[in-house]
Structures are given as C-alpha cells and as structure tokens.
Amino acid sequence: MSAKTFSLEEVAKHNKEGDLWIIVDSKVYDLSKFAGMHPGGLSVLFDEEIAGQDATEAFFSLHRYEVLERPQYKRLVVGTITGQQQQIIPRAVGGLSKVPYSEPAWLTPGYYSPYYKEHHRRFQAAYRKFVEEIILPDAQAREEDGKRPSQKVFDEMARLNIIAMRLGPGPHLKGLELMGGIVKPEEFDYFHELIMGQETAKINARGYNDGLGGGTYIGLPPIMNFGKPALRNKIVPEVFGGKKLCALAITEAFAGSDVAGLKCHAKKVDGGWRVTGTKKWITNGTFADYFTVGCRTDQGGLSVLLIERGPGVETKQIKTPYSTTAGTAYITFDDVFVPEENLLGEENKGLQVILSNFNHERWGMTTASVGAQRLVVEECLKWVNQRKVFGKPLHSQAVIRSKLAAMISRVESAQNWLENITYQMNHMKYKDQANYLAGPIALCKKYATETAQETARDAVQIFGGRGITKTGMGRFIEHYHRTVPFDAVLGGAEDVLGDLGVRQALRKMPKDARL
Numbered sequence: 001m002s003a004k005t006f007s008l009e010e011v012a013k014h015n016k017e018g019d020l021w022i023i024v025d026s027k028v029y030d031l032s033k034f035a036g037m038h039p040g041g042l043s044v045l046f047d048e049e050i051a052g053q054d055a056t057e058a059f060f061s062l063h064r065y066e067v068l069e070r071p072q073y074k075r076l077v078v079g080t081i082t083g084q085q086q087q088i089i090p091r092a093v094g095g096l097s098k099v100p101y102s103e104p105a106w107l108t109p110g111y112y113s114p115y116y117k118e119h120h121r122r123f124q125a126a127y128r129k130f131v132e133e134i135i136l137p138d139a140q141a142r143e144e145d146g147k148r149p150s151q152k153v154f155d156e157m158a159r160l161n162i163i164a165m166r167l168g169p170g171p172h173l174k175g176l177e178l179m180g181g182i183v184k185p186e187e188f189d190y191f192h193e194l195i196m197g198q199e200t201a202k203i204n205a206r207g208y209n210d211g212l213g214g215g216t217y218i219g220l221p222p223i224m225n226f227g228k229p230a231l232r233n234k235i236v237p238e239v240f241g242g243k244k245l246c247a248l249a250i251t252e253a254f255a256g257s258d259v260a261g262l263k264c265h266a267k268k269v270d271g272g273w274r275v276t277g278t279k280k281w282i283t284n285g286t287f288a289d290y291f292t293v294g295c296r297t298d299q300g301g302l303s304v305l306l307i308e309r310g311p312g313v314e315t316k317q318i319k320t321p322y323s324t325t326a327g328t329a330y331i332t333f334d335d336v337f338v339p340e341e342n343l344l345g346e347e348n349k350g351l352q353v354i355l356s357n358f359n360h361e362r363w364g365m366t367t368a369s370v371g372a373q374r375l376v377v378e379e380c381l382k383w384v385n386q387r388k389v390f391g392k393p394l395h396s397q398a399v400i401r402s403k404l405a406a407m408i409s410r411v412e413s414a415q416n417w418l419e420n421i422t423y424q425m426n427h428m429k430y431k432d433q434a435n436y437l438a439g440p441i442a443l444c445k446k447y448a449t450e451t452a453q454e455t456a457r458d459a460v461q462i463f464g465g466r467g468i469t470k471t472g473m474g475r476f477i478e479h480y481h482r483t484v485p486f487d488a489v490l491g492g493a494e495d496v497l498g499d500l501g502v503r504q505a506l507r508k509m510p511k512d513a514r515l
C-alpha cells in the first residue's frame with residue numbers, strides 16, 4: 001500500500017469522471033478506472049456525498065469487509081488521510097471475535113466454564129486457524145464449482161490426524177500425534193470433537209462440510225467397531241490417511257427412518273452374498289470408495305455389509321438445495337458379490353450395528369448446527385449495528401432487538417444443553433450412552449434444529465432482500481436459510497427424534513409414579 005498521505009481537501013478535488021477518489025476507513029481509493037466496472041454501477045459513486053468524500057458509512061452499508069481484502073481492490077489504495085487511523089480492524093486469522101455472543105461463553109473473556117481445560121483452548125485456537133487457512137478457501141471454491149473437496153485438504157487433515165479425531169475419542173487415536181502434538185490421545189475427549197464440529201460449521205458451506213468426510217463420520221464406525229480385524233486393518237489406515245472415503249448406505253426410497261422396511265437384498269451364495277437393490281440420499285455417495293450397506297437377508301433379517309466400489313455398483317448425483325460438493329447420491333447395487341469377511345457384526349443382527357451409530361451421529365450434527373447458528377447471531381449483530389435506516393442504526397428498532405433477544409437465547413440454551421450432554425458422554429461407557437443419552441441427544445438435536453430454523457427465518461427478516469441474495473452482505477444468511485433443513489432432516493427428522501426422546505423417558509417412568 002502507498003505510504004502517501006492526503007488532506008480531506010486534496011481528496012475532495014478528485015470528484016469527477018476519470019478522476020475519482022473516495023475514502024473508506026482512512027484509506028484513499030482511486031476509483032477513476034474501476035468506476036466503470038463497479039458492480040454497483042457508476043452513478044452511485046458520483047453522488048455528492050460519495051465522490052471525493054469519506055464514504056465509510058455508505059460503503060459498509062452495502063459491502064462486506066472482505067471486498068476490501070480482495071487483491072484487485074487492495075490495489076486501488078493510493079494513500080491514507082493525514083492524522084487518521086484505521087478504525088475497522090478485521091478479526092485476525094484464527095483469532096476470537098469480539099462481537100458479543102459470537103463465541104461460546106468459555107471463549108469469551110471474563111466468563112468461566114467447568115468443562116474446558118487448557119488443552120481444549122490450545123486445540124480450539126489451532127483448529128480454527130487450520131479451518132480458516134486450509135478448509136475455508138477450498139470450501140468457498142468448491143461450493144462454486146460443485147466438485148468434491150480437494151485432495152490436498154484431505155491430505156492436510158490426514159497429516160494432523162484430523163480425520164481420525166473427527167470420529168471422536170477412542171482406541172483408534174492411540175499412538176497418533178494429534179494436531180501436531182497439541183493434545184495427547186489420552187486427553188482427547190468429546191469436547192475436542194465438539195470444538196471441531198462447531199469450528200468447521202463456521203465455513204458456512206453446508207454441502208462442503210458434509211463433503212469433507214460426512215460419510216466417513218457415519219460409515220467408518222461400523223467398520224471400526226464391528227468389522228473383522230483384517231478388514232479394519234486394511235480400511236481404517238486408508239481412510240485416516242485421507243486416501244479413501246466411506247459412505248453409510250442405509251436409507252432407501254422405500255424406507256427412511258423405518259430401517260426394518262429396507263428392500264436391498266443380500267442373497268447367500270458360496271463364500272458370501274450377492275447384493276441387489278438401491279439406496280437414496282447417500283452423503284458422499286458419488287465419490288466414496290466404501291459403502292456400509294444395510295441389507296435384507298434371505299431369512300428377512302437385517303445385515304450390514306461392507307461393499308467396495310466396483311462392478312455392479314453405480315452412483316448418481318441427486319440434486320438438492322445444497323451444493324453437489326456433498327456428493328449426495330442415488331446408488332444401485334446390481335448383483336454385486338460381497339465376500340463373507342465383509343460382514344459387519346453378526347448376520348441378521350444388523351439393526352444393532354446401525355443403531356449403535358445414531359447417538360454419536362446426532363450429537364455430532366448438533367455441534368455443527370449450534371456452531372452455525374452462532375455464526376448467524378454474529379452476522380445479525382454486525383448488520384444491525386452498521387446498517388442505517390431512517391438515519392439511525394437498524395438496532396434502534398425495538399422489533400429488531402426483540403428478534404435478537406430470541407436468537408441469542410436460543411443459541412445459548414442449545415449450547416448449554418449440548419455441553420451438558422457432552423460432559424455426560426465423557427463420563428459414560430459407550431454402551432451406557434445408549435441407555436442414558438439416546439433420548440436427551442435426540443431431543444437436544446431436535447431443539448437445536450428447530451431453533452436454527454427460527455433463527456434462519458428471523459435473520460432473513462433482519463437482512464431483508466439481502467438475506468435471499470447469494471452474493472453480497474447477506475450471503476451467509478441466504479446460504480444458512482437455504483441449507484438449514486439439512487440439519488433438521490439428516491440423522492433423523494425432528495418428529496422422529498422427539499418421539500424417540502419421549503418414548504425413552506416413558507420407558508423409565510417408575511411404576512409407582514402418581515400425581
């Protein structure tokens with residue numbers, strides 16, 4: 001940037017076509033050539049309050065800060081105003097936001113938490129930096145072109161053992177160097193995983209987030225927990241190494257939450273099965289290498305088989321409102337031979353394999369949902385502060401403050417419930433989690449996604465037309481509002497989860513309970 005300084009009077013002289021300067025936050029921009037290419041048009045720049053003037057307020061009413069960070073616009077700076085300092089300093093890469101409620105309480109100066117230790121703080125700082133430097137740029141590019149997340153991102157994740165950590169604490173982390181040694185495998189707990197879920201959600205690229213191993217998150221645990229040692233030893237290192245991806249293929253057009261109604265058929269043959277059937281809405285299906293598949297056997301029971309991509313396996317893209325980078329697929333298995341050793345768990349006891357996965361999946365989705373909801377609160381607080389209506393900030397309207405009150409309360413209650421459940425998970429054996437936490441996790445997810453949708457709706461009302469525009473000020477809100485139903489449907493629709501939570505409670509009702 002040029003080290004030249006100018007007085008306000010000098011800048012004011014450059015206020016005509018072919019010679020146009022403006023000031024944004026103490027920096028002087030020469031827009032003489034750019035004016036004709038300005039996406040907002042030429043005429044707006046020649047307003048007498050803009051041309052040659054300090055246009056900071058007008059600029060931030062209409063553009064996100066990141067516009068000024070783009071190299072092609074940084075080049076337009078010709079100097080600064082004598083005696084003025086930059087007032088608007090964006091958050092440093094990996095740093096914490098100072099906007100109230102944009103960080104959970106444990107990351108907000110002055111507040112305390114019983115849950116997080118020093119290694120969680122170190123981990124959060126390192127992981128956020130990784131997300132912003134490595135994942136975010138790829139996420140934005142892939143959301144645009146719809147391709148799967150780049151191999152270099154998987155390679156970087158593998159290098160720090162992020163793929164292994166995404167599956168939560170457990171024996172699979174033993175002996176691994178996590179995040180460059182910032183946290184020891186024996187220290188790693190569900191709060192670290194919660195941090196990962198919440199931080200990754202901040203990329204605000206919902207399809208990409210699922211593309212980044214969403215299928216592995218639910219498709220690999222059955223292999224790790226129920227696969228035979230030889231199968232595990234082959235597949236787990238390939239996946240943790242970022243070279244292969246899994247997908248969980250249970251849902252069909254015929255049966256969704258009703259897993260007992262699956263039609264995909266595994267016919268017993270010499271040395272294994274031949275599988276024929278279809279699967280629908282399979283995350284990462286278009287590019288996954290391994291499919292963890294729920295099949296009906298000859299006896300009518302349910303078995304889970306590991307099927308490798310190969311002859312007879314076809315995957316087709318399903319178009320959904322989120323980006324194709326998630327690889328959502330319709331899959332057909334056409335007389336595919338599956339060897340005996342690919343059986344996960346016991347034959348006809350597949351329901352146990354499938355159900356054992358659900359709690360972790362739903363809890364993980366809740367971490368992401370709450371993280372994204374918090375980002376929306378931050379976007380709204382910034383917007384109401386910088387947007388002027390009738391000469392005053394948008395937050396001078398009581399109705400806007402009332403919407404924000406509801407948004408903040410929702411995200412804080414969801415976060416606090418989630419942290420309490422996470423604490424329980426840290427202290428329970430995995431099988432006790434099914435007994436004690438299946439209901440609370442289901443209810444917490446339902447609550448988080450319902451509140452997420454209310455918050456998405458309120459945010460669109462606050463942003464107005466910008467909240468339904470894919471570029472510009474409200475682009476985060478538009479994306480969130482369009483993709484928020486994914487949180488509410490994947491891993492179990494809200495009504496199904498609510499019902500599960502209440503049924504679990506009713507099963508535990510004491511026989512002698514009376515009013």
Ligand code: HEM
Pocket residue numbers: 022024029031038039040041044045050055058059062063064067073076471472473
């Ligand atoms: C450094 C100077 C400026 C640059 C680099 C710039 C760049 C841009 C860009 C890239 C957009 C497209 C929307 C987006 O991606 O956010 C845009 C839109 C716009 N700009 Fe500027 N701009 C500048 C100054 C101004 C100023 C001073 C005004 C004052 C009125 C203005 C008015 C607008 C308007 C009205 C739009 C359309 C906004 C919308 O669709 O909501 N721009 N500008």
